[in-house]
Amino acid sequence: MACVLDSIHPMSVLLFTILVSAGSFSAGLLGALTGLGGGIVIVPMLTLLFGVDLRYAIGASLVSVIATSSGAAAAYVKEGYTNVRVGMLLEIATTVGALGGAFLAGRIGTGAIAVVFGLVLLYSAYRSAKPLAEHVSTDNAHPLAKRLRLNSTYPTPDGLQPYAVQAVPAGFGLMFLAGILSGLLGIGSGALKVLAMDQMMHLPFKVSTTTSNFMIGVTAAASAGIYLARGQIDPTLALPVMLGVLAGALTGARVLAGANTRVLRRIFAAVVVVLALEMLYKGIQGGM
């Protein structure tokens, strides 16, 4: 496949490693600063810019998703925002979905995967342009939420605030879909997870984003085993991607406090739209 960097040819392992690390660092940094997550642009970057085969790119992305989510979850879970019970329960849905997605990825062509990827990128860009409102209630919890002890509290400036969890079955269903997309595309599916937890289950933002992040590593680990066995995790590609995204995300989280990210969000959303159209075009044209 022709790619942008064909001019630097033939590329040595060392040069490739340096360029992929730098690109992944930028993706991780922008992902953390804009809240969109860096994982979603890794696959388009590797395939469109570096000409890497889609199957290797997804394997590398999956590994980087585990690294960033586990790294961030380590901090969040200690601060008391993460709802471990909601996370555990929904992980049944996301891990079963992820197994299905990874299985599906081995059965359908790379063109179809690229098209689904393009659509998910478009949805993520739309979601970041139109932020959703927060719904938090302290009563009217779903009967299952009481039985499964999902209702909890979270730290606010005014002390611990209780919240009630709604629509448990609907959220569970959407999480199954998020798991399928994660296993199929090697992404965290953050946009869908937040939709399920904020909008359906009415978790506070801080709780839904940290709990979603907590679950992403487990979801990705469920499909990573299949990708490993299928020979799609290439150590020389996955390592620079993983280290780059992790370093970028950690740097982004450090400078996030006080940064005005509105302009950055718009620019990043525009980049995501361009990548989405390119993925759709290549997928339909059969160039993947």
Add this chain to the structure above:
Amino acid sequence: MTTNAEARERWSDDEVDQLLGNLLRIGVTVATIVAAIGGVLYLAQHGTEPMGHRVFHGEPPELRHVGSIVRGASGLHADAIVQLGLVLLIATPIARVALSLVAFILQRDRVYIVVTSIVLAILLFSLTGGVPG
């Protein structure tokens, strides 16, 4: 319910959260260090060779399964050491679920013992190659 309350006091949700956080941090750190050591070795040996990710061939069998990856890494093969680091990374969230299971058992939280066991079973099933590729 006295014993239950005592157990919850010993293993409160907050203490479990601290343990889970530490486990995740240690897992990611160890995995990254192992993979990075392998990466430096690999670059020293193969850094000047041309790159080949354009076409999908699939990794060789010795880089696909946990057992052969561990053997390759102990034989100091650079690519196997990197792969071992990546396997440790994949194992980190799985270890987190296993620790959650221990915590729920000590808290005698029956519903979540079942929930966590299901998730752990799915993860182990995947990592041991239970699903046809």
